[in-house]
Amino acid sequence: MGKRIRSLAGIVAAAGLAVGIAAPPATATVEMGEATHQGCVFCHPQDIRIAGPAGLYYKENGSLDGYEGMEVPAKLTAEDCLGCHDESWETNPKQRKLEDPHADKAELKHGDGAFWCLRCHAPGHRNKLELMNGEELDWRDSPRLCGQCHGPVYRDWKAHLHGRWSGELANATPARLCPDCHNPHDPKFKPLPPEPAPQEPVAAPVAADLTFVAVGGAIVALLLTAFAAFGRRD
Amino acid sequence: MATPDRTPARPTPEPRPMTLQPASSSSRPVSRRDFLRRVGQGSAAFAVTTMVPTDFLQMPKIFTQEDFTWKHFVEMTDAEKQQRVQELEELYRKRFNDDRISIATTPAKEGVLWGYALNIGKCVGCRRCVKACVGENNQSRDPEIEWIRVLELEKGTMDLDESHHYYNPKEVPDEEHYYMPVQCQQCENPPCVKVCPTTATWQEKDGIVVVDYNWCIGCRFCLAACPYFARRFNWGEPTWNGNLNPHMHYLGNRPRFKGVMEKCTFCIQRSREGHYTACVEACPVGARKFGNLLDPQSEIRQLIAAKRVFRLKEEAGTHPKFFYFTD
Numbered sequence: 001m002g003k004r005i006r007s008l009a010g011i012v013a014a015a016g017l018a019v020g021i022a023a024p025p026a027t028a029t030v031e032m033g034e035a036t037h038q039g040c041v042f043c044h045p046q047d048i049r050i051a052g053p054a055g056l057y058y059k060e061n062g063s064l065d066g067y068e069g070m071e072v073p074a075k076l077t078a079e080d081c082l083g084c085h086d087e088s089w090e091t092n093p094k095q096r097k098l099e100d101p102h103a104d105k106a107e108l109k110h111g112d113g114a115f116w117c118l119r120c121h122a123p124g125h126r127n128k129l130e131l132m133n134g135e136e137l138d139w140r141d142s143p144r145l146c147g148q149c150h151g152p153v154y155r156d157w158k159a160h161l162h163g164r165w166s167g168e169l170a171n172a173t174p175a176r177l178c179p180d181c182h183n184p185h186d187p188k189f190k191p192l193p194p195e196p197a198p199q200e201p202v203a204a205p206v207a208a209d210l211t212f213v214a215v216g217g218a219i220v221a222l223l224l225t226a227f228a229a230f231g232r233r234d
Numbered sequence: 235m236a237t238p239d240r241t242p243a244r245p246t247p248e249p250r251p252m253t254l255q256p257a258s259s260s261s262r263p264v265s266r267r268d269f270l271r272r273v274g275q276g277s278a279a280f281a282v283t284t285m286v287p288t289d290f291l292q293m294p295k296i297f298t299q300e301d302f303t304w305k306h307f308v309e310m311t312d313a314e315k316q317q318r319v320q321e322l323e324e325l326y327r328k329r330f331n332d333d334r335i336s337i338a339t340t341p342a343k344e345g346v347l348w349g350y351a352l353n354i355g356k357c358v359g360c361r362r363c364v365k366a367c368v369g370e371n372n373q374s375r376d377p378e379i380e381w382i383r384v385l386e387l388e389k390g391t392m393d394l395d396e397s398h399h400y401y402n403p404k405e406v407p408d409e410e411h412y413y414m415p416v417q418c419q420q421c422e423n424p425p426c427v428k429v430c431p432t433t434a435t436w437q438e439k440d441g442i443v444v445v446d447y448n449w450c451i452g453c454r455f456c457l458a459a460c461p462y463f464a465r466r467f468n469w470g471e472p473t474w475n476g477n478l479n480p481h482m483h484y485l486g487n488r489p490r491f492k493g494v495m496e497k498c499t500f501c502i503q504r505s506r507e508g509h510y511t512a513c514v515e516a517c518p519v520g521a522r523k524f525g526n527l528l529d530p531q532s533e534i535r536q537l538i539a540a541k542r543v544f545r546l547k548e549e550a551g552t553h554p555k556f557f558y559f560t561d
Contacts, residue, residue, distance in 0.1 A: 156561075160533040161540070164520035168508045169532075175515070189519065191405040195361035199378045200400060 078139050081126030091123040109186040111149075120145055120184065139179075146178045306433065307446045307484065315339045319484060326482075326489065334480035337488055340506040342440035348500050348555065349441075349527035349534040350511075351543070352415060355560035356521040359384050359406045359413030366516030367417075370501060371487040372479055374472030381466060381498045382417040382513065394546075417513075418443065418464040418498035419546060419554030426456035426465060435495070441527075441555055442500050444485035452493040461550045465497045500524070527555065 085091075095116040098106045108116065122130035129137040129145045137145055147154030156162035157178070166175035181189060304310075304318055319337045326335045364382045373379040385397035389412055397414070407413065424443050427435050434449035435456055457465045471492045482488040483503035490496050501511035505524070514522045525532035534557075537543070541559040548554075 156540075159536050159540075161523065161537050162520065162561075164514075164517060165533075166510055166515050169505075169510060169525060170508055172510070176520070181519070189358075191407060192358065192360055192518065193404060194359060194402065194406045195365045197361075197400045197402040198364075198380050198383070 078127035085126035091118070093118055093123065105185045109188075110184065140177065142184070143174075143178050146184075304448060306449055308436065315484070322484075322488070330474075330478050330489075332478060332480055335478070335482065336480065337482045337484055338503060338506070339484045340503075342438045342442070343506070344439075345526075345528055346440045347527040348420065348505060349525060349538075349557065350420070350500065350555065351523040351534055351537050351541075351557040351559055353519075353521040353523070353560065354412060354414050354558050356519045357384075357413045357415060357517075358519055359386060359401070359408075359411070359415075360518060362516045362518055363415060363513035363522065366512045367498070367501075369477065370479055370504070370512035371499070372474060372482070372489055373466075373496070374468065374470075374490070375475045375477070376473050377468075377470040379466045379468070379472070379496070381464070381496070382415050383463065384413055384415045386411045386413055414558065416462055416464065416546070417556070418460075419462050419552065419556035420498075420500060422553035422555060423551060425459040425461065425550075425552060429455040429459045431455065438485075440506075442485075442502055442505075443497070444499055444502065445495055445497065446485065447488070447490050447494045447496070450494040452495065454495065456495060461547050461552060462554075465495055468492050468494050468496065 093116070095113075105117075111119075118130075119132075120129055122128040122136050125136060127139075129139060129142060131137060131145060132148055143154060143157060147157075153162050157174075160172055163178070163181065164175040165172040167173050178184075183190075305314065307315070310318065316339075319339055323335055323337050326337070327333055361384055364380050364384060367373070367382050368375070368380055371381065373381060383399050385394065385399050386401040386408075387394075387397045389410055394414075401408075401411075420441055420443055422437075422441065424437060427437055427443060430436075431453060432449050432451055434447075434451070435443060435445045437443050452467070454467055457467055468490050469492075472490055474489070478489065479487060481503055483499075483506070486499045486502035501509075501513075504511055511522075511524055514524045523533050523537055525534035527534055529535060537559060538557060541561065543557045543559040545554045545557055
């Protein structure tokens with residue numbers, strides 16, 4: 001699907017440029033790269049309504065107006081990033097309140113303001129993470145990224161003491177990576193609804209016990225009678 | 235209700251370790267088992283002929299006459315175990331209408347002593363472990379039996395008598411509480427084993443305390459002896475809602491019946507195959523850790539070395555192999 005849209009968007013963009021329609025400036029105050037200042041309409045035609053597979057984004061007239069009051073987008077994947085953040089899109093390293101499709105990440109609730117998105121996301125390749133030494137990581141290697149600042153926890157994690165490991169004891173694999181338990185943008189573990197409580201004990205089943213006694217007694221009586229009759233005949 | 239399993243409808247396998255004729259090739263005298271077998275058959279015949287329609291004589295459907303006559307599990311030879319298990323598999327497959335049912339008798343591995351640790355700093359009291367355990371280990375759904383009990387304690391206290399386990403808020407953890415799941419602590423010095431009058435419960439080489447459900451007479455001494463309230467009794471006929479885990483172990487999650495005791499076995503059917511227990515796999519916060527106490531590289535050993543660890547009711551002298559810790 002991604003490919004289809006990419007080519008579609010490419011065609012649209014190409015067509016838009018070919019016909020020479022200068023896209024009206026985006027009405028929202030998006031800083032999409034200080035140099036280019038491109039708005040969404042640079043690539044997406046004005047009157048197109050776009051809803052992602054999860055109804056992610058909604059775009060009506062090339063502005064970001066439609067986003068207000070929209071549901072918080074479901075999680076994006078690494079493949080999604082390059083659709084917008086391609087080479088033509090300049091990075092804005094300024095720490096700011098984002099007004100953009102990553103609505104739930106408008107503010108970073110991690111690190112007490114000490115760092116910004118690009119401490120973790122590679123500025124050039126949004127589908128990658130970046131270590132402090134400039135090395136780029138795939139998302140699935142995120143524990144190393146976190147380990148830069150959370151050394152002791154990272155060490156515990158490697159020793160299987162933090163997080164959940166599963167499968168065979170001798171050959172355990174992580175059942176979860178750090179971001180699966182801690183949203184990297186708001187890492188405190190979130191409360192969750194508990195499973196139902198155990199049933200409160202009910203009174204002992206007296207009735208059953210009584211049948212036991214009654215029936216048992218009846219049988220014993222029967223047997224006794226039988227034995228008695230047997231004995232008399234002898 | 236009929237008593238299908240006591241009638242000869244079930245085909246009896248040819249070779250039997252014990253025959254009805256004690257005077258056969260083996261020169262063994264009439265053993266207690268043979269005696270019981272005959273008495274059992276006699277009374278079965280009595281019950282069938284008289285057709286006494288009582289609950290009392292009605293054996294649970296998965297409880298067969300052979301159950302009276304089989305040896306104690308630890309006394310069985312491998313061949314006998316094999317045969318016993320085959321019989322049971324056949325019986326269960328028919329009874330539960332599930333051909334996948336298999337019953338392992340995997341023995342303890344040399345050089346393995348299982349230990350468990352639980353991070354009470356992380357546990358959020360969500361009871362995912364409880365439900366995973368019920369599903370894995372075939373606890374009765376109704377009447378409800380749960381091997382794990384999650385205690386809710388007020389922060390700043392350690393008094394188990396003041397704990398609650400029926401808590402049910404919308405979300406956990408709750409600000410004022412912390413949580414302490416309690417299950418069988420697999421004591422090295424288990425009081426439950428000591429008090430059992432029929433040796434129906436014992437400690438295996440890998441440290442797991444198990445129950446042979448067919449030798450349990452339901453006296454519940456062990457229930458009273460356990461300082462951790464870790465044993466559960468089948469007061470009623472267990473039911474499973476058709477959700478039976480077919481992957482069974484003879485000493486673990488095979489279906490129990492009314493009147494016997496059961497308890498956590500560290501998922502013997504999983505751990506002896508080298509897998510994590512169901513509760514470890516279910517814990518969303520990763521608070522549960524499991525491993526071999528004799529392996530210095532294991533998680534459990536590293537954890538005991540690195541973390542603040544304690545055991546519950548240590549003063550009871552039970553030497554649990556279940557540790558609690560915080561980061």
